[in-house]
Amino acid sequence: MAPVVAAGNSSAWDRVGFWSPNTASVDWCESNYAVSFYIAEFWNTISNVVCILAATLAYFSFPGTERRFQFLFATFGLVGLGSTLFHGTLRHKMQLLDELPMLYSATMILFILVEAKYGPRGKWFPIVLAAWIATTTFIFSITGGQLQFYTFQSTYTALQFGMIYLLRVLHVQQRSIHGPNPAVSMLIRRAFASGFFAITIWLIDLRLCEWINGVGPRSLLKWNPQLHAWWHVFSACALYHATMIIIFYHFDVHGQRPYVDQVCGYIPVIRLLKPKGKLIR
Template sequence: MAEHFSYESSEVDWCEDNYKHSEYVVEYFNTMSSFSFFVISPIMLYLLHPYAKERNLAIHMIWTMMIFVGLFSAYFHMTLSFVGQMLDELSILWVLAVGYAFWFPRRHYPSFIKDRSTFSSLVLVVTLISTVSSFAKPTANAYILNCIGLHLAYVVVVEMRCCTDQKVLRLGKLSVALWVLAISCWLSDRFCCSFWQRLNFCYLHGIWHILIVIAVAYASTLIAYLDANYEIPYSLPGLQYWPCDKWAVGLPHIVLKGTTKTQKQC
């Protein structure tokens, strides 16, 4: 068991040169870039609180768990240990599972599922099975997780077909663009390492960390907005950007123009 905690016990080794900047950190830039999760996650917890308070405070689990994704990612790249790899990948799996449980549109449920509680229980069972089976072929986990991301992107595209709000459409396009750019960095670092080594630029996986956490911030806000329109339409959800809504860039969040009290009056 102890060997699974040892340095470089994982089969995965990213393109960045090992031990280049520290004898205690295997992949320095990949480790440091993981701390972007610690910056974005608390901000998103704060920005999405009005929506979570109205919808379900348990939604805060998603960005709370994203902090652990960053922690386990940093540990994995610092050690390249087998345990670090599994913690990194399984934390992502559980974030996706919680997102499915809370946000998957009820109208897309299988016919034998009638409520969100039953659907959440099904997601829990599938995630537990996936967690156990992931130890059989750890190197395949990352590809499976990206496939799950593709399915989530497909569901969002389907949900937005009837949307005419330009601000929402812009958020959707930005979410997809960031996700595509992030995945491109991940794939290029994985399969074109020799090319980047010749250019002495082996930092694409670290850039992936930064891009993906921003992409998740954009995509989760978009999904939360669509969910709010469907589940709590009385709240009259809208989109704004932090720190300034007039800026071309920023972190998106939901503003609620209506309240539960408004619903009762109607």
Template sequence: MADGLSSFWGPVTSTNEWCEKNYVYSSYIAEFFNTLSNIPCILLALIGLVNSSRQRFEKRFSVLHLSNMILAIWNILYHATLYRVLQQSDETPVIWETLLYIYVLYSPDWHYRRTMPTFLVVYGATFAMVHSHMQLGIGFKVHFVILCLLCIPRMYKYYLYTDDLYAKRVAKVYAVTLVVGTLCWLFDRVLCRDSWPVNPQGHAMWHVFMGINSYFANTFLMFCRAQQRGWAPKVVHYMGILPYVKIRKPKVR
């Protein structure tokens, strides 16, 4: 898209150009709304991290929330500068985080517990090296979609085996935000027009919906894992709005 103000960061080197015009509101932020729309994800991930740490959930959930936060920060750096190197620094952690979700989803039933994390680490490292040398474009997107599709059936299985109505509502919000966020991404990517009087900011809305999506996904997974561990999980709400999982671990005698 055409530039507005002069650029503090220099020429755009990213291989992706989103629908938002560059440097319209600030010479320090290439895509203003695409940058700031990551803030909700950071705040929600911070809330999730505090909750999982305070109640001493398994470390995998603290890592999951922390990875959501780090990914949003990398995304801020990428959209603020539109540098190619920061684009890759954003895309590679996306794959790593999806592999982390695969681990959290499948590890409870995995018989070879040491083999699975080793395989995922090697897989993630291999992808990072290949992506850094070949600079995958459509290949990255197809790869990401395939990994996401591996997660969805498992989430649906957990949904079917969950009787708690509040936990099911959390899972439904996860599903709805995933669909709506994806539609926003496609809308921004496919239907972008310079003739629009107002930019609907589809990519920025994708960030917002996926920030909500990741928080609700993590909350639902925490509930399911607590059920597996016999921790009597219960979905409660901050100020009657934001759900989180409260557990009651059995006392060790």
């Protein structure tokens, strides 16, 4: 099964490599095997280290032991690992290891936000979500080509809009109770700015590849800026900051006094304050 969603016509300059032929449903703008015979998309592959580092930091800085968050951080790490395998091989099975953890993490975020806003929903809610995960896993495992690509994109986008809506509702609710929180506002600005930039360059890389690939006759650039690799960097940044907001409001609605701390003066993490003002790390 050859890729049917290609970023422009960059495939004309692709090389044959260790994992050839490609069987993924999408091929990005980076020329294949241009750097290494063993790595299909070199820069798209190594850029995933940012996602893995962000997931690791979130896991070890989380001020608690709740399994829902442990599972969430684990799926974030799997997204980075799966994306590494996907871009390194451009094989369909490796693509699933990239996309399915994205859906799992988005579903877990939905679960956390719904319960933060409306309280525990009972046993039926996680059962429904588990059935949803099983269904999407089955569908994406047996489909390919355009159907698989656009079904995944629409499903994941819908989950992201659900996350944004619930975060907005929680933000307005808690702000009306406690007043403005400059630290949380900073998290929101960073999440929005990095997310908007990430989506913009993702679309440019997918839709305008022939104008920016650095190798074609229509390219306006003499070198490829590797926008999909930068998408990995900025989307990981956006997701990390959004996760910090989710953690903050999860504890805030339970009256546990969350606090935005800064690692190295810039990287935000969530801490909890004890009744006497001692910081829980």
